[in-house]
Amino acid sequence: MRFSHESAALLHGACLYRQEPDVHTTRPTSSARTSARLPSMVYGGPLTRERPQGQTPGTSQSSSLLRGREVRHRRHTLAVPDSDVTHVYGLPVTTLPRTMADCLLDLPCPDALVIADSLLRIAARPDRFHPGPERQRVRDLLREVSTRIEQASCRRRRLRARRLLPFLSPWAESPGESVLRLALLRAGAPEPVAQHPVQVRGKWYFPDLAWPALCLGVEFDGAVKYADPGTLYQEKLRQEHLAGTGWRLVRVSWNDLRGDDAALTTRLLQCLPPGTAFELTPRAWMR
Template sequence: MHPETSDASVPDLILDGRPFTRAEGRDHALDAKQIRRLLRIGLLRSVVRGVYVDALVEDSLPLRAAAIAKVAPPDAVACRRTAAWLLGIDTLALSEHADTPKADFVRQTKARAVKISRANGHSQTLFPGDVIDWYGLQITSPMATAVHLARHLRRPFALSALDAMARAGLITRVEVQDAIRRYPHHPGIVQARELAALIDPAAESPGESWLRLRMIDAGFPAPVPQIEITDGVNGYRIDLGFLDSIPGTADRHLGLEYDSDKWHGTPEKQREDSVRRTRLGRLGWDILPVGRWQVWGEDTALEDSVGKILGLVPRSRRW
């Protein structure tokens, strides 16, 4: 597998590039020890818990569906985070990127929740039209998926998932609000109503959604995502901005930018950010960079700093 190649050859793919379980691996003389070794040296990757594929195979929605089908009970429907993932939406919590989560399933009937070691079984209401065929797999529809994510995920991850689904054109705010009315007394419906009203397809990353929710939960006006600024020559976009002028100024505004570790962690990128924010300052925008630790930590310094600039007293943190 993966032999040295020449211009005239192509490396063989493990199990021809098909996703497979450990049991299927054994059928092809690939035992658990060999799978662990191939994972460790980067020749295999885990698609979903208990399902693997050659590392050279590109990620795709059909591949994801084929992988989930390997662990899906015949009478179950992929739902919640798994359904979102199959639709191309990442809903993982920060810590879960280090591990492959279990798949989420619900039964179409009123039978007991799915029980399988490699999956999370759920009991939830499925209305007519809530189940669709997706690359040969039964999954909850985008709208049903959005409603159940809004009900059951932690607030920040629920909102970032809803924003991403709206940005992808899978849902709209009004549609989700209408759909939520079908669940008047279901668990989590109060949170779902609150978050549905905040859906904004302009948010371009989970970090922006989390930061926006942090500001809203602090009692500040909802900052506007992706504000476009130009100096007549160059164009700029600010992750989040408050459109009202900063109190005590003629026409200065506060902008917030979520500096992720991945995209803003290098010295070169930090220098670029500094130059860009200096230019935005000349255009009337005071930019406050915000790191992940400020959004997720227990320290209230972020809310205190923003509140001081806006002349507002922040509410206590909700998450």
């Protein structure tokens, strides 16, 4: 048994899109049960109703509320060669390239992109002030991942996984940034540049996503970002400095990402300089 998918990604140090992911393992032969419900634990997150063991939905038996979600042990029948297995904290885990490939092949698109971006960042170690050296590391890793995707001839999301590879970025610094990029790409926006450097008054600013030719940027604002009381003032100055050089910055939160992609795109279009073009080509396959 080897840990794989989200479980392997977590052990490698990657960020995940969802709290309390299922536990994924691989085994070379199939078993009667491909998944098993794990004991409920209170970790935080949204309220969910806990059913007594064996109770089916819709019955009137008593239940209790827990914070968290139902977590399952998911067993994947996959032949994983020894060359695709490493050990992390003494546990057998699929290697970083194999983990990326499995997530791209089997997980929903937001989960897959968040994990793949994060693992790519871990491997490439990009430095926004000294970009360049990470490019070869990115190419090498994506080549390995691509090889494993092509070998997965029976996996139903192989085409989507192959098409996602060019859109991965080691510059995403949080799950929110990855999901934001996915929402914009899915809605058809031209591919943005992540962490594009803009110099203002001797300082460097790096919008999360940008279209430099249009002087248009998008910034993801998570709740943790404003935990420091001084952050709000610094972000206000940052936006004013960028605006002084002709840049327009659109701020996006998790609430915006939970809504319609079209609404987010409309906000972007409203910030375009007059007379500029922003051709939209929706990418429905990113669902």
